[in-house]
Amino acid sequence: MARGVKWGCSYKRSTLIVCSINIVVALYVLRSLYASLYLYSNSDFNKVVKYTPDQVRKMEESIRIRRAKEPLELVKIVKELKEEFNRGEMVAGLPKEVTGRITDEILQRLRSLNANANISEQRDAIESWRKEKLQEVKQLVHGTGGLNSSILKQEAGMLERALESDWAVLSENIGLWVPAEIIHQEHNDKPEGEEDPEEEVLPGRPLSPECHAELHTDYGGVAVRWGLTHHKESAADCCQACLDQAKYAKPGEKKCNIWVYCPSETGCYSPDIYQHKNQECWLKHAEKPKLNFKDKYSDSFRDSHPNAPLIVPWVSGVVSA
Structure with missing residues (x-):
C-alpha cells in the first residue's frame, strides 16, 4: 500500500x-525567432536607405540627365492640345455649340437671298440678322423675352456681348471675312480689257506679280516647310520665303512652288487636328498644283464639318519653281 502511494506522487x-520544461523551451524558441527577425529586418533597412555621399551625388546627376533628355516642349504642346480638345474652342467667349448655331442661322439667312445678290445685300442681310438676334437676347437678359426663344438664359449674357462689342472677332472667326466694296464711284476711267483691282487689302507690304496671290484660296501639296512653326509678317514675306527656298534648294530637294498664308488675326480654319494661327506660312511643292478650297466652303463640306466658316480664310499663290 505504501509503495502504491509513493508511485502515484x-x-x-x-x-x-x-x-x-516544454513551456520554457517553447517560450525561448519564440523569443529567439522574434529577435532574429527583428535584427534581420533592421539590417536590411539599413542596407537599403544608407548611401554614401558619392552615391547620392551620382543618383542626383542621373536624374538630372534623364530630365534634361525629356522632350518637355513637345510634352507641353501635346498637353495644351489635349486640354484644348477637352474643353472645346471658345470664340468671342462663346462655346462651339453656340457659334455653330449662329453660323447656321447666318448661312440660312444668306441662302434666302437671290443668287445674284451683291456684297452690299449680303451685308445688309447679316446686319439685319444681328440686330434681330441682339434684340431677342436683350429681351431675355432683362426678363421680357418670350417663351419661344431658342436661346438659353445662361447664354444670353455672353451672346449680347459677342453680338455687340465682340462682333468683329466673332464674325471673323465664323468666316464672315467679307471684302470691302466701293459704294461711291463718280467715274470709271479704267481702260477696256484691264482687270478690276483687288478690293481686299492684305496686311504688310504689297505682293509682287510673280507671287500670283489668290485670296480665299488654299492649295494642296507636299510641305517643304511646316507652317505651324514657320510664321511671316505678311503674305509678301511668305511668298518671298517660297522663292528663296526654291532658289537655294539643295540637289534632290523639293523646291517650293506653292505658298499658303493665314492673314486672319484670329487664325484660319483647316479640316485637320491642328489650330492654325495668324501669320502661318506654308511652303509646298506639287508637280501639278491642285486646289483644296476656293472662295467658299461648299454646303456638303460644311454639313460634314460644322465648324468650318463660310469663306476660305487662306491666301495662296503658285510660283514658278
Whole structure:
C-alpha cells in the first residue's frame, strides 16, 4: 500500500516537471525567432536607405540627365492640345455649340437671298440678322423675352456681348471675312480689257506679280516647310520665303512652288487636328498644283464639318519653281 502511494506522487511530479520544461523551451524558441527577425529586418533597412555621399551625388546627376533628355516642349504642346480638345474652342467667349448655331442661322439667312445678290445685300442681310438676334437676347437678359426663344438664359449674357462689342472677332472667326466694296464711284476711267483691282487689302507690304496671290484660296501639296512653326509678317514675306527656298534648294530637294498664308488675326480654319494661327506660312511643292478650297466652303463640306466658316480664310499663290 505504501509503495502504491509513493508511485502515484512520483508520476504526477514527473508530468509537471516535463510540461514546465516544454513551456520554457517553447517560450525561448519564440523569443529567439522574434529577435532574429527583428535584427534581420533592421539590417536590411539599413542596407537599403544608407548611401554614401558619392552615391547620392551620382543618383542626383542621373536624374538630372534623364530630365534634361525629356522632350518637355513637345510634352507641353501635346498637353495644351489635349486640354484644348477637352474643353472645346471658345470664340468671342462663346462655346462651339453656340457659334455653330449662329453660323447656321447666318448661312440660312444668306441662302434666302437671290443668287445674284451683291456684297452690299449680303451685308445688309447679316446686319439685319444681328440686330434681330441682339434684340431677342436683350429681351431675355432683362426678363421680357418670350417663351419661344431658342436661346438659353445662361447664354444670353455672353451672346449680347459677342453680338455687340465682340462682333468683329466673332464674325471673323465664323468666316464672315467679307471684302470691302466701293459704294461711291463718280467715274470709271479704267481702260477696256484691264482687270478690276483687288478690293481686299492684305496686311504688310504689297505682293509682287510673280507671287500670283489668290485670296480665299488654299492649295494642296507636299510641305517643304511646316507652317505651324514657320510664321511671316505678311503674305509678301511668305511668298518671298517660297522663292528663296526654291532658289537655294539643295540637289534632290523639293523646291517650293506653292505658298499658303493665314492673314486672319484670329487664325484660319483647316479640316485637320491642328489650330492654325495668324501669320502661318506654308511652303509646298506639287508637280501639278491642285486646289483644296476656293472662295467658299461648299454646303456638303460644311454639313460634314460644322465648324468650318463660310469663306476660305487662306491666301495662296503658285510660283514658278
